[in-house]
Amino acid sequence: MTKVLIVSDSHGLTTELEMIKQRHYVDAMIHCGDSELGMDDKEMAGFYTVMGNCDVDNRYPKEQTLTVNDLKFLIVHGHLHQVKRNLLHVAYRAEELGAQIICFGHTHIAVAEQQGNQLLINPGSIRLPRGRKEKTYAIMEWDVKEEIRVQFYTVDGEQLKDSSYTASLS
Numbered sequence: 001m002t003k004v005l006i007v008s009d010s011h012g013l014t015t016e017l018e019m020i021k022q023r024h025y026v027d028a029m030i031h032c033g034d035s036e037l038g039m040d041d042k043e044m045a046g047f048y049t050v051m052g053n054c055d056v057d058n059r060y061p062k063e064q065t066l067t068v069n070d071l072k073f074l075i076v077h078g079h080l081h082q083v084k085r086n087l088l089h090v091a092y093r094a095e096e097l098g099a100q101i102i103c104f105g106h107t108h109i110a111v112a113e114q115q116g117n118q119l120l121i122n123p124g125s126i127r128l129p130r131g132r133k134e135k136t137y138a139i140m141e142w143d144v145k146e147e148i149r150v151q152f153y154t155v156d157g158e159q160l161k162d163s164s165y166t167a168s169l170s
Contacts, residue, residue: 002069007047007137008032008077008105009125011054016126016155017043020137023157028068032105032123033060033077052077052105065097071145071169074099078106078122087120094118100169101140110136112150112165119148119167126155134160145169 003026010017011034021029021043033052037044039059051060062080066073074094081090083106094102095118102120109131110124124136135155142148145168152163 001141001143002027003139003141004068004073005029005137005139006032006103006121006123007126008103008123009034009052009108009127010036011125011127012036013127014041014043019157020126020155021046024139026139028066030066030073030075030103032075032103034105048073048075050075050077053079063093065099069142071101071142072097072099073101073103075103078104083107083122087115091115091118091120100145110138110152110163112138112152112167114167114169117169119150119169121150124152136160136163 005024005026029047031047031049033050034054036054038057048066050064051062064075083104104122108125108128112121123138126135129135136152138150138152140150148167150165152160
């Protein structure tokens with residue numbers, strides 16, 4: 001089973017990031033920006049991350065691609081792709097890069113949805129959630145691309161039973 005941890009919009013939190021990292025054994029960790037931490041800060045060690053609109057360390061890339069077990073990820077914060085309006089721009093960018101999985105933040109709204117042959121995941125925010133009271137992050141897991149599961153967790157590690165999502169990318 002391949003697992004990827006996805007977090008976003010931690011806005012300066014350090015202890016919580018360390019706890020989340022230690023809680024899960026995963027194949028990759030993604031931070032979708034607005035960590036408000038420096039690239040060299042120990043809490044960011046191990047994360048594939050991007051620059052958010054509140055980040056000041058300009059060494060973070062604006063976008064990043066990553067391939068994990070034959071699935072290609074596009075990682076963006078989303079402010080440069082107008083994700084608060086719609087997901088069309090970021091979906092087109094992923095298509096240009098050949099990415100099937102799109103990880104983004106910026107809206108602070110935890111959501112996973114499939115559009116065609118793409119899976120879009122926003123893990124929400126572990127500091128300032130919108131649309132629900134729980135502060136969230138996500139774990140994506142799969143054995144085969146035909147059955148990908150995204151599960152959301154609270155910052156305290158509680159699995160949110162009402163918000164799992166299953167997708168199939170063939």
